[in-house]
Amino acid sequence: MLDWFLSVNSILRELRNKTIDAQAHLASDDASTANIVNGYLITEYQALWRTWESAGFDTKELGNLGRHIGFGEKHDYADILKRDIPAIETYAEKHVREGGM
Numbered sequence: 001m002l003d004w005f006l007s008v009n010s011i012l013r014e015l016r017n018k019t020i021d022a023q024a025h026l027a028s029d030d031a032s033t034a035n036i037v038n039g040y041l042i043t044e045y046q047a048l049w050r051t052w053e054s055a056g057f058d059t060k061e062l063g064n065l066g067r068h069i070g071f072g073e074k075h076d077y078a079d080i081l082k083r084d085i086p087a088i089e090t091y092a093e094k095h096v097r098e099g100g101m
Contacts, residue, residue, distance in 0.1 A: 001095075001099060002096070004051065004055050005092055005096045008051055008052070008092045009092070011044055011047050011048045012085055012088060012089060014044050015041060015045070015065075015080070015085060016085055018037055018040050018041050019041065019080045019085075020077075020081070021037050022034045022038050022072065022077055023074065023077040023081075026074050026077070027074070035072070038069065042069055045065060045066055045069050048062065048065075055095070057091075057095060061088065063083075064079070064083075065084040065085075065088065068080050
């Protein structure tokens with residue numbers, strides 16, 4: 001269970017860093033680079049999905065993260081940082097405390 005939790009946290013860290021990067025590129029009117037970074041976000045999200053699902057947890061707990069990545073607008077990146085990632089971290093911590101697997 002600890003390995004799962006560490007994997008999830010690693011993926012979420014990468015998602016957070018890439019989201020900040022994409023957000024900065026959009027803020028500087030560099031939509032092209034933001035779009036490239038968004039492609040990497042999709043890859044990280046897929047890894048998170050597989051990791052979450054492999055543990056037998058409900059992927060609905062990943063909330064709107066996939067939708068926000070898919071749209072990739074300024075407000076979507078803000079939602080990822082403010083709502084999506086913290087909510088997933090809360091679920092992951094809950095699963096670890098409960099011994100989920």
